Amino acid sequence: MAQRLKGRTALITGSTSNIGKAIALAFAAEGAHVVVSGRDDTRGTAVVDQIREQGGQADFARADLDGTAAASHALAEEATKLVGRIDILVNNAGIYPPSTTATTEEDTFDRVYGVNVKAPFFLTQAVVPQMIGKGGVIINLGSWIARLGIGVSSLYSSTKGAMETLTRAWAAEFGPQGIRVNAISPGVIVSPDHVGDHPGEVMMQGTPAGRSGHPDAIANAAVYLASDDAEFVHGTVIDVDGGRTGVAVIAV
Template sequence: MKLKGKTAIVTGVGAGIGESTARLFAKEGADVIGNDILEEAESVINAIRSDGGSAAFVIGDVSDIEAARKIIETAVDTFGRLDILVNNAGIVLPGRVDNTSHEDWDRTIAVNVRGPYLLSKFAYPYLKENKGTIIHVASVAALTGLCNRAVYTASKGALTSLTRAMAMDYKDDGIRVNCICPGTTDTPSLADRLSQLPNPEAARKEFIARQPMGRLGAPYEIAEGILYLALAEFCTGTILSVDGGMSL
């Protein structure tokens, strides 16, 4: 087991990439703290426990100061240490700059950027103690322009820049900071967004068509990339694309 004796936090654990990452980390022996804003996401943690894994759940909005602090404190209080922080929680809202509402802009930046900032800030002393690692989950949108995704692209671009800054800031503390940029991934979140379009099947085909490999990614494939970054001791400041060639 590659993560035996390690404690990992995974935010946005209720489905998709977060769920796959939590399950994979638990399978590799980690004690997992799963966070989500939705109470029903605890079912993922319960399933991990049923499979013999070690896990606990913390509900909360990552953009809220006290909620973010509680996530970190729960990990340390429950398992005695913190080694890995996966900032996966995020939202996707459509729009160009001219038609994105102030509320949508602020909410996206709050969840996608403020959340990772807060969690990283509160995790810092514990990660320093254990020479731990942070993995931000950004998006291929940070690397290539996408139509109708202005604030989402801006927020994920901020994460890639933050990754580089933090990698430089914390290299002497032994904390590695990396970032993964998934391509379009076949998650419940994607299915929900497609269902709101006039022709979901046609839209799905368009998403597939823009992937050079001719298919959508699977959540477990992104989780495997996150596991790699958690283990790769000579990687910091790395922006890892797992995108089916979309950023070519």
């Protein structure tokens, strides 16, 4: 099988578990040298070990992306030291504390926007200069609830709406300089580690898929966007959501 990312390097935030981990494994299998990043050294090292055992290249860069420019810039610097130059950046890390508008306190608001919006903004700011003139790919993670509102996600969904808007703005800003920027909007994705019923399963009723998705579905989309197969794709949000946002299946 041709390795579509052979010879390229990739930094993936929040890649010690779930969607980020699946993307890291998929990129490595396609030949990329992956920088796994997250707050947990043990889980990060485990992902790196798994990639290396499968014949891939990977290193771990610990990072607590709290929204400060300093934290994001430090990760960019550490990742660059590990691989020399970052060709692909995946802004995946995010948090989702359950809350309603009435129950959200100011520190929670600031923390969610810090992790979900400010951190990727300043990380992109730090990485883009090394891509200019040499080419690069940025992939952001949005969410289906950025465009199909539900009553218990106003804070989180607004941050993902911001990331989808940044995707289009960055595509306009950086595209002429050889950098492709796109996003993936996952539906309900259940980690393989999850035990028992998932509260999101009910959200997939009435969709073509009729069930939640696996992290590999998101990883496959990320590989496509990172590869030359998507060389003519700019500023797009790819829905990988089992049809949740675009289709209603009516039972007769």
